[in-house]
Amino acid sequence: ILTENNNTQQFIKQLAEREGVSEEKIKEIIIDSFRKSYCEGENSGAELHFEFDSGLSIYRLYKIVEAINEPEKEITKDNKLLKEGKIKGNNFFLPLDIKNLSISLNQEIKNRLRKDEVREKATEDNPQIILTRSDDLFIRKLLEQEIPQIKAGIIAIHDILRLPGLVSKVIVERGKVAMEKGLRLDPAGTCIGEEGEKAKSVSRLIYPERIDFADWTEDKKKLLPKLLSPVKLIKLNIKKEEE
Known part of the structure; x- marks a missing residue:
């Protein structure tokens, strides 16, 4: 007591x-x-x-x-x-x-x-499994599943810019395997596939979200128009960051 x-x-x-x-x-x-x-x-x-x-x-x-x-x-x-x-x-x-x-x-x-x-x-x-479609990892794993070249390391995902449920912009580049073997390829074109077949396949799995691919380049003036597609840029000014 x-x-x-x-x-x-x-x-x-x-x-x-x-x-x-x-x-x-x-x-x-x-x-x-x-x-x-x-x-x-x-x-x-x-x-x-x-x-x-x-x-x-x-x-x-x-x-x-x-x-x-x-x-x-x-x-x-x-x-x-x-x-x-x-x-x-x-x-x-x-x-x-x-x-x-x-x-x-x-x-x-x-x-x-x-x-x-x-x-x-x-x-x-009985561990809990929490599933979410809003995490970028979901798109990354989905692309590895649907596009063999990504899973094989021939194409690498440089970055994913995403608005879940609306659009995913996937920036791709030659992967480690492609560079080691000296393979020349179009990373974005390979991911899109003939007549957009691969891109459409992925889009169906994340509908109504749309997925677009763009090749990585350090040249921002070339990269930004690809990321903003289908919007056409009339003029692009890139200001340098002030120190």
Whole structure:
């Protein structure tokens, strides 16, 4: 039994060591247990404040107001109860008699830890898989699947510029394998395929999102028009970044 006369810190430390968990975990269970015990019936909606020192102090927390709208959380500044607690700013802390709230925590802690262990085991045995189509990695893996030259390293994806659900601009270049073997090819054209067959195949999988390919070049005046296609640029001015 935990009461205000016990050495709370020692009690928590011993329980934590015995159960092989952190002291914070034990405190969390103690707080939850007392809240469940007190905050029911006419005390439903009450807010509690806990202080752990040599003993455990539990207070019911009220906000000091001119007029009460929420009786379970508010108290007027002329209420006689204010003499029985402590005031900090606009908050009033009414000490609760722990003897009336005391509960046996040993079984409560065991039950709680057992439930947590079951949840953790369930998570380990049944890992969650989160699927998203908005990550660039989704497009990258899809291209590797649909375009053999990318998977083989003949063509490399330099970058992907994407507005998920609208359009993906994929910048491609000769891959490591192509450079090692001295292969000459048109990376973007290869990805698009004859009559756009490969590009259409990928687009069908991410419909209504459209996918476009552009060859990588360090020349921004050549690269930007490709990325902005089908928009036709009339004039392009590139300002140098100021140091």
